[in-house]
């Protein structure tokens with residue numbers, strides 16, 4: 001049977017098939033001729049390099065969740081790794097964190113925990129390479145530029161940047177939301193999401209700690225100025241106090257127009273102290289000036305017309321008396337922020353009993369004049 005030609009052929013074909021299957025399996029599982037099949041290879045290579053260069057032990061993965069360990073590693077300051085790490089190979093995901101607004105941070109999900117990076121100040125957020133990494137109290141990393149931070153600081157950013165080329169992240173005693181607002185002021189860049197008023201106040205209040213003068217930065221050209229001013233209708237007195245505290249006159253003046261209905265006697269001692277005597281006096285004079293201006297504008301009665309058979313000078317005195325009565329009532333109740341339409345509404349009943357067309361026309365002309373003059377009265381404090 002073994003010598004039968006048909007049996008020999010079948011046995012040889014079986015052997016060849018088995019050899020072919022073995023070879024194919026070897027190529028697929030061990031060979032590299034088909035190129036890399038592991039999509040996580042770059043990440044594993046990076047982890048390996050990190051362990052080798054940063055002198056971390058094999059339990060590195062278990063300690064990965066420690067941002068301090070991560071941020072101290074100079075390897076992450078290497079450009080090549082930066083490109084790999086913070087683009088596609090590291091599965092960057094954007095998630096919400098309680099410390100800062102969701103759109104302002106990137107959370108790089110990696111086993112077993114997360115690293116939070118500021119979205120606005122991530123490694124590749126600016127054309128110029130960063131040279132300093134800041135870490136907030138809630139461990140959000142900000143990749144920034146020492147020349148921008150030191151440009152206007154008169155104390156080396158609170159002496160924290162004495163060695164700007166350090167490879168270690170510098171701890172900043174601010175929450176990430178405050179540090180984010182502070183950096184946006186220095187970079188004069190708009191925020192992806194408007195900071196809260198409380199965050200802005202803290203950021204401005206802390207500027208001098210970092211050797212920064214708020215008045216120098218919070219000008220109308222800085223986006224943060226616009227954010228602050230946007231809160232004027234909601235927090236007029238607090239914003240006025242903030243501007244007054246740092247002598248930012250333009251911001252205080254713009255805010256003062258929202259304080260026209262404010263009653264000065266209701267200002268607390270603490271708030272008065274925060275505003276300071278100079279700006280409190282300016283606000284007081286603004287309110288007084290407008291009240292006096294309103295009285296002055298309303299003081300003059302409508303011009304009398306030439307006497308006619310139906311309406312002589314004596315008859316026109318009736319209109320003057322009615323005007324005086326209306327003025328007395330309006331001035332007694334008037335606020336420095338009274339709108340022009342309220343003034344018109346207060347005087348419109350005066351015209352009802354007047355039958356003379358010339359008198360009615362004179363009254364209408366006078367009302368137009370009052371409205372025009374009142375609109376031209378300053379609504380903001382003066383230097």
Ligand SMILES: [Zn+2]
Pocket residue numbers: 305311316356357358359360
């Ligand atoms: Zn008349």
